[in-house]
Structure formats: C-alpha cells, structure tokens
Amino acid sequence: MNTNTSQVQQQPTAQPVISTxxxxxxxxxxxxxxxxxxxxxxxxxxxxxFTPKRGSTGQSLSVSASCQVGQRERVVIVDVEDARLVLGVTGQQITHLHTLPPKPPQENPEAPAATADFRQVLQTLIKRPGKP
Structure with a gap:
C-alpha cells in the first residue's frame, strides 16, 4: 500500500495550459x-x-441670437457686414423672415477684463474664512 501512495505523490501535477x-x-x-x-x-x-463649434467664417458673419421655436425649428439672427438677417431654420430649409438695420458701432468697446495671475488665484483659493 505504501508503494501505491508513493507513486501517486511522485506524479507531478499538471499545470493549466494557457493558450496564446x-x-x-x-x-x-x-x-x-x-x-x-x-x-x-x-x-x-x-x-x-460640449464640443467646440467648427467652421468659423470670420468677422463678416456671426450668429448674434437664437431662439428655439419647436423641437427642430429655431429663429436665428445673423449679423452680416451691412445688415442683420432674421432667419427661420428647420431640419430641411432656411427661410429669410426679415432684414434688420445693422447694429450701430460701439463707441466705447469694453476692454477685456485683465486676467489674474496664477499666484493671486492660488492665494484666493487657499484662503479660508477665519484664517488671516
């Protein structure tokens, strides 16, 4: 009996083969x-x-306002060099609704707000109420 158990114990166990x-x-x-x-x-x-709009046409054409009217319909005001166009836009067509006079040029265009440097932004984020 000891010889049979020793033979069983001496057989190496087969490791699972992983195929490529x-x-x-x-x-x-x-x-x-x-x-x-x-x-x-x-x-x-x-x-x-979330993705940015592609196909910028430059300064001569821009959409200044848009209003959703239906599920796929909207009214859009487009600024062109010498006029403002009111357009009806659907999934199949674009319809000219009205022409408005051009916007008067702004006398005092607002200067872009100065951006704060990184150090100032970091200090304002680090400061918490109750700390100096």
Whole structure:
C-alpha cells in the first residue's frame, strides 16, 4: 500500500495550459470595449454640445441670437457686414423672415477684463474664512 501512495505523490501535477489564442482573444475584446466606450463618450459629448463649434467664417458673419421655436425649428439672427438677417431654420430649409438695420458701432468697446495671475488665484483659493 505504501508503494501505491508513493507513486501517486511522485506524479507531478499538471499545470493549466494557457493558450496564446485565448489570451489574444481576451486582450482584443477588452481593447474593442475600450474603443467603443471612447466613441460612445465622444458621441454623448457632441450630442450635449460640449464640443467646440467648427467652421468659423470670420468677422463678416456671426450668429448674434437664437431662439428655439419647436423641437427642430429655431429663429436665428445673423449679423452680416451691412445688415442683420432674421432667419427661420428647420431640419430641411432656411427661410429669410426679415432684414434688420445693422447694429450701430460701439463707441466705447469694453476692454477685456485683465486676467489674474496664477499666484493671486492660488492665494484666493487657499484662503479660508477665519484664517488671516
């Protein structure tokens, strides 16, 4: 009886073999899920309006006001060099509704506010009520 138990104990245990194909499949599937997650986040950001608008046409054309009228309809005021156009915009077409006179030029254009330097911003964030 001792000889049988010693033979059983001397046999090496078989380690599980990991195939290269299954490892490659796992890595590929995780990578595909990550890429799909990135694409889904980009679609949500674009849908909610977090992405910047492309196609700047310069100073000669700009949208000064916009008002949602329906689910896909809106009224837009577009500033052109010599006039302001009131346009009705739908999913299928753009309709000219009215022409307004151009805006009078501003006599005193507001200077952009001076931005605070990093040191000042950091000090205001660090200061807490009750501390000097």
């Amino acid at each position: 194909g299954s490892m490659l499949t796992q890595v590929s599937s995780v990578l595909a899920v990550i890429i799909l997650l990135i694409l889904a986040c980009a679609w949500v950001a674009k849908r909610l309006g």
